[in-house]
Amino acid sequence: MKNEGWVYKAMRPMTFAPEFYGDPPNQKVYRWRVLTEAIHELGHARGLHHCEYPGCVMYFSNWIGDTDRKGPEFCYRCRKRIERLVGEQRQAE
Numbered sequence: 063m064k065n066e067g068w069v070y071k072a073m074r075p076m077t078f079a080p081e082f083y084g085d086p087p088n089q090k091v092y093r094w095r096v097l098t099e100a101i102h103e104l105g106h107a108r109g110l111h112h113c114e115y116p117g118c119v120m121y122f123s124n125w126i127g128d129t130d131r132k133g134p135e136f137c138y139r140c141r142k143r144i145e146r147l148v149g150e151q152r153q154a155e
């Protein structure tokens with residue numbers, strides 16, 4: 063791989079396959095990343111914004127390492143927020 067490899071990766075934060083990053087293929091890692099970012103997008107769809115807490119699923123991933131670190135869990139604040147938002151959306155339906 064060339065020197066600009068790292069930049070190349072960073073510009074494609076939504077590529078989940080470990081082999082893309084020079085790691086061995088790993089279905090578990092792949093699914094973990096897909097799940098994490100799917101929940102992140104779901105959070106947006108429900109009205110959540112980005113979270114400043116790096117361990118929260120709503121943290122913005124600058125690169126795949128952020129996705130691996132945060133995982134698919136909401137932090138306490140985001141969980142409370144989404145419970146309220148989903149509750150309001152149910153009432154409106």
Ligand SMILES: [Zn+2]
Pocket residue numbers: 102106112122
């Ligand atoms: Zn986002």
Ligand SMILES: [Zn+2]
Pocket residue numbers: 113114115118119120121136137138139140141
């Ligand atoms: Zn959060």
